[in-house]
Each structure stands twice: as structure tokens, then as C-alpha cells.
Amino acid sequence: MGEIRTEEMLMNIGPQHPSTHGVLRVVVKVDGEIIKEADPVVGYLHRGTEKLAEDLQYTQIIPYTDRMDYLSSMVNNHAIVNAVERAMDLEVPERAEYLRIIVVELNRVMSHLVFLGTYLLDLGAMTPFLYAFADREQVVDFFNRLCGARLTYNYMRVGGVKWDTPDGWLDDVKKFVPYMRSQMGMFHELVTGNEIFLERVKGIGKFDAETALNYAMSGINLRSTGFNWDLRKNKPYSIYDRFDFNVIVGENGDCFDRYMCHMNEIMESLKIVEQALEQIPEGPVMGKVPKILRVPAGEYYSAIEGTRGELGVYIVSEGKDKPYRLKFRRPSFINLQLLPQQLKGQSMANLIAILGAVDIVLGEVDA
Amino acid sequence: MEVNNNANQQPAYMEFEGFTQEESQELSKAGVLIGTLEQIKGWARSNSLWPLTFATACCGIEMMGTGAAHYDLDRFGIIFRASPRHADCIIIAGTITKKMAPILKRLYDQMPEPKWVVAMGSCATAGGPYVRAYSVVKGADQVIPVDVYIPGCPPSPPALIYGLNKLQEKIRLEAKGKKVR
Ligand code: SF4
Numbered sequence: 001m002g003e004i005r006t007e008e009m010l011m012n013i014g015p016q017h018p019s020t021h022g023v024l025r026v027v028v029k030v031d032g033e034i035i036k037e038a039d040p041v042v043g044y045l046h047r048g049t050e051k052l053a054e055d056l057q058y059t060q061i062i063p064y065t066d067r068m069d070y071l072s073s074m075v076n077n078h079a080i081v082n083a084v085e086r087a088m089d090l091e092v093p094e095r096a097e098y099l100r101i102i103v104v105e106l107n108r109v110m111s112h113l114v115f116l117g118t119y120l121l122d123l124g125a126m127t128p129f130l131y132a133f134a135d136r137e138q139v140v141d142f143f144n145r146l147c148g149a150r151l152t153y154n155y156m157r158v159g160g161v162k163w164d165t166p167d168g169w170l171d172d173v174k175k176f177v178p179y180m181r182s183q184m185g186m187f188h189e190l191v192t193g194n195e196i197f198l199e200r201v202k203g204i205g206k207f208d209a210e211t212a213l214n215y216a217m218s219g220i221n222l223r224s225t226g227f228n229w230d231l232r233k234n235k236p237y238s239i240y241d242r243f244d245f246n247v248i249v250g251e252n253g254d255c256f257d258r259y260m261c262h263m264n265e266i267m268e269s270l271k272i273v274e275q276a277l278e279q280i281p282e283g284p285v286m287g288k289v290p291k292i293l294r295v296p297a298g299e300y301y302s303a304i305e306g307t308r309g310e311l312g313v314y315i316v317s318e319g320k321d322k323p324y325r326l327k328f329r330r331p332s333f334i335n336l337q338l339l340p341q342q343l344k345g346q347s348m349a350n351l352i353a354i355l356g357a358v359d360i361v362l363g364e365v366d367a
Numbered sequence: 368m369e370v371n372n373n374a375n376q377q378p379a380y381m382e383f384e385g386f387t388q389e390e391s392q393e394l395s396k397a398g399v400l401i402g403t404l405e406q407i408k409g410w411a412r413s414n415s416l417w418p419l420t421f422a423t424a425c426c427g428i429e430m431m432g433t434g435a436a437h438y439d440l441d442r443f444g445i446i447f448r449a450s451p452r453h454a455d456c457i458i459i460a461g462t463i464t465k466k467m468a469p470i471l472k473r474l475y476d477q478m479p480e481p482k483w484v485v486a487m488g489s490c491a492t493a494g495g496p497y498v499r500a501y502s503v504v505k506g507a508d509q510v511i512p513v514d515v516y517i518p519g520c521p522p523s524p525p526a527l528i529y530g531l532n533k534l535q536e537k538i539r540l541e542a543k544g545k546k547v548r
Contacts, residue, residue, distance in 0.1 A: 016474055151429055
């Protein structure tokens with residue numbers, strides 16, 4: 001039997017594709033089922049956040065950060081207020097710090113639940129999506145009660161947070177923590193042991209720590225390779241040094257490890273929320289800040305551990321109330337850079353599994 | 368031809384044009400349906416809207432949330448489809464950038480007639496918070512005709528459901544030959 005003659009074909013995935021988590025476009029060259037070359041095309045959601053920020057006062061920038069990584073708006077809020085506070089050397093009241101930690105970690109739980117739901121949806125399982133979103137809805141409700149928005153919170157301010165908690169809010173969150181823990185057990189039972197799921201993610205999309213570091217990856221993508229790096233532990237900001245939690249690391253750096261890291265990080269975040277709820281003091285939620293925020297002239301960089309990796313804010317200031325230049329180090333964008341290498345030689349079905357496990361948010365990739 | 372649910376617990380009946388209330392009640396009881404074929408088609412279409420998933424940005428997450436267990440869009444017969452060729456309505460959930468606009472137009476053209484468009488969120492309505500950005504189209508109606516606008520940034524799921532109900536109403540009214548804008 002002679003060789004089967006095959007031809008390479010150019011295929012376009014996205015930008016309107018349910019599995020690209022928004023509007024990513026991947027141009028792939030396939031030979032039969034095997035990917036020869038993949039080329040991600042970004043920019044379909046470029047909204048010019050950084051340019052707009054140059055025309056806005058620091059408080060006015062906060063709502064725009066909400067819309068960058070819209071799955072974890074609180075974390076983005078935290079990044080910008082933290083950056084401005086560090087640049088201006090501002091004090092934040094204790095209670096505000098604790099409230100920030102609580103909402104940020106709850107947001108991390110929420111974002112990872114969306115990952116869980118959509119990843120499994122990409123792999124062809126509908127049920128986990130419905131369960132994950134039902135639980136996510138509870139966290140959304142908490143945020144809705146706290147700041148009146150379900151997705152774009154605009155909750156934090158430079159020097160504190162906008163609102164104190166409504167009555168009974170903290171107690172309800174306290175009740176939610178054990179509930180969510182038990183739900184995680186349910187998810188593990190539902191998904192983690194599933195033979196089909198394991199077959200599709202184990203050993204897929206592997207890379208090692210060195211590659212990840214060379215590509216400046218961070219967050220779960222880096223930790224899944226076994227490299228222990230979490231800004232909350234390694235360079236504690238805010239009040240993270242007061243909490244007892246583990247940094248979740250993987251072993252092999254494959255899609256399964258990334259999935260497990262997400263799942264276990266939910267547990268760690270719940271741990272932090274629990275401790276913060278115990279320690280939270282009474283007091284004001286807004287510190288003394290000048291009416292008009294003027295960052296002293298100079299260049300500042302500060303980063304926090306976002307949901308998807310190191311979320312950095314780089315401010316160039318001329319001493320005015322608006323930044324001269326504002327740059328966000330957006331982890332999704334940087335984590336995406338390895339994709340062409342990851343996809344080479346894989347089958348088309350694995351493309352979805354690999355892309356999903358990187359856990360990108362297009363609002364953050366394109367900003 | 369609308370189903371009425373009377374407050375004083377009368378059984379639901381269809382309102383037929385050109386008949387009195389008693390007559391329509393009697394006809395409904397007898398299991399008679401009177402209407403033009405167009406009306407029946409409109410009624411059927413409005414109750415099985417299949418929107419295309421076109422989640423470009425933040426609003427898409429709320430759209431997904433509306434489709435999920437808590438708000439459950441399936442009960443209105445609304446099931447998301449991933450291909451424009453299956454869809455008869457498109458929910459534009461998110462910002463349309465200048466790079467995205469030609470693709471939106473293409474997707475719209477690929478959808479079979481009849482088709483409707485829902486602009487969800489202030490971005491799709493008029494550019495939203497990014498109205499001053501250099502790369503953003505100021506509203507989806509600059510690219511394709513829009514039937515229903517839903518304000519909000521993002522609109523909450525109840526708002527989306529309300530908007531979709533309005534679209535269903537519009538489809539039924541259009542089938543009656545009424546002009547709706
Ligand atoms: S309207 Fe608001 S929430 Fe919706 S896509 Fe635009 S910025 Fe995002």
C-alpha cells in the first residue's frame with residue numbers, strides 16, 4: 001500500500017467560537033488531524049484601556065480595570081489601588097484591608113468556578129457548567145449586596161473601600177465557606193475521577209518550568225510545572241503575610257495539573273477568607289486621602305497575584321492627577337505566548353483542551 | 368392571537384381578531400385556532416428563539432450566567448447555538464471593536480432569514496464606557512440593524528430576560544402585520 005497523499009489545510013478558529021473564551025482567533029495549518037502550525041491572532045477586543053487611562057484621574061481609572069479581566073474585577077481593582085497607594089505612600093485602614101482580602105479571595109473562587117465550568121463545557125461536559133454557575137451565582141449575590149453590581153464592581157478606592165458591609169453580610173460569607181468546601185468534594189466526584197476527562201487532559205500540553213520562566217509565565221501556568229512562585233507568599237503585599245495558606249504547585253505541567261491547581265486554589269482561597277473573617281476588626285473603611293490624588297513624579301511598578309498570574313501596574317507620573325502613561329502587565333496575554341509551541345504536533349481536539357487550560361480572559365489579553 | 372391569563376382564574380383563551388370575548392372563549396374551549404399562517408409561524412418562532420453566542424466581552428459572562436442553571440433561559444425556549452447557520456437571533460454581548468465589526472457583519476449575513484438582533488449592554492448600544500476609545504465602534508447598529516437594545520453595564524440577567532421577552536413580543540406583533548419600532 002502506497003503512502004496516503006495528504007495536503008495541508010489552513011483553518012480558522014474563532015474569533016466567534018465558543019471555545020476560545022471570547023474573541024481569540026487561532027489560524028492553524030493542519031495536516032489531517034495534526035496541527036503543523038498555529039498562530040494566535042489577538043486584538044479583537046482591544047479597547048484602548050491604557051490610552052483612555054491617560055485622560056482620567058486615578059479614581060476614574062478603577063472602573064476601567066473592572067472591565068479588563070472581567071472574571072475577577074475585584075483583583076484588578078486591588079491592583080490599581082495598591083499601585084497608587086504604594087506610589088503615594090498612603091495608609092489603608094485595617095478593616096478595609098481585610099475587606100479587600102475577603103472580596104479578592106472570593107473573586108478568585110468565582111473566577112476559578114467559571115474556569116471549571118467553561119473548561120468542562122469545552123471538553124464536552126455540560127453538567128459541571130450548570131453546577132459551577134449555580135455556585136458562582138452565590139458569590140455574585142454577595143458582591144451584589146456589597147456594592148450593587150454583579151460583575152463590574154468598582155468597589156475599591158485609593159485609601160480603602162467604598163462601602164462597609166451590609167448587615168449580616170460577614171455572617172453569610174462565613175456560612176458560605178463550609179458550603180463551598182463541600183461543593184468542591186462534589187465537583188471532584190463529578191469530574192476529577194472521570195475516565196474520559198482524564199484521557200483528554202493527562203499529559204496534554206506539557207511544558208517544563210524552564211520554558212515557562214523563559215516565556216515569563218506566571219500564576220497557575222507557572223505553578224503547574226512545579227515551580228513555587230506566588231506573589232502572595234514570595235513578596236507579600238497588603239496583609240497576606242498574616243494568613244496561613246499553601247501555595248499550590250503541580251508536578252508535570254500538563255492540563256490535568258493546571259485543572260487540579262485551580263481546584264485546590266479554591267480551597268486555599270476559602271482558607272484565607274475564613275481566617276480573614278475571624279480577624280477582621282471594626283473601624284473605618286476609608287483612610288485619609290487627599291481630595292485630588294497626585295502621584296509624585298516618577299516611575300512606579302507594583303504587582304499583585306492576580307487570578308491568572310502576576311498582574312502588574314506600571315505608572316509613569318509627572319506629578320499630575322492623571323498618569324502620563326499607565327501600563328498593565330496582563331498575565332493572560334503573556335501566558336498565551338507559548339501557545340504556538342504547545343500546539344505543534346497536537347491534534348485538533350487537543351487544541352481546545354490546551355487553550356482552555358491556559359485560562360485566558362480576552363478582555364485582559366487585548367485590554 | 369395572544370394567550371390571556373385572566374386574573375379571576377378563568378381558563379386561558381386565545382383572543383381572536385374580529386370576535387367578541389365570549390366568542391373567542393367558546394372557540395378556545397372547542398380547541399379551535401384561528402389565525403393566519405403568518406401568525407402561527409410568528410408564535411412558533413417567538414417560542415423557540417435560538418440565539419448565536421456572540422460573547423465578545425464582559426456582558427458575555429452575564430449572558431452565560433443567564434443561560435446557566437440559576438436563570439435558566441431554556442424555559443423560554445431559548446437555546447444558545449454556536450453556529451450562525453443554526454441561529455435566528457444574535458445577542459451582541461459586548462464591545463464591538465473596529466477589528467471585530469466586519470466579522471459581526473459576516474456572521475449576520477450568514478444567518479438564515481428571518482433574523483433578529485439584540486444589543487446587550489451599553490457597549491453594543493452606543494459604545495458604553497469605551498465610547499472615546501480609538502478602536503471601538505460606537506454601537507452595533509452602525510454595523511447591523513438592531514431590534515432590541517438592553518441598557519446596563521452589564522445588564523443583569525433579569526434585564527436580559529426582559530429584553531428577550533420584548534423581542535418575542537415584537538416577533539408576534541410583526542407577524543400580525545403591525546409595525547414595531
Ligand atoms: S457594556 Fe459594560 S459590561 Fe458590557 S461589554 Fe461593555 S463594558 Fe463590558
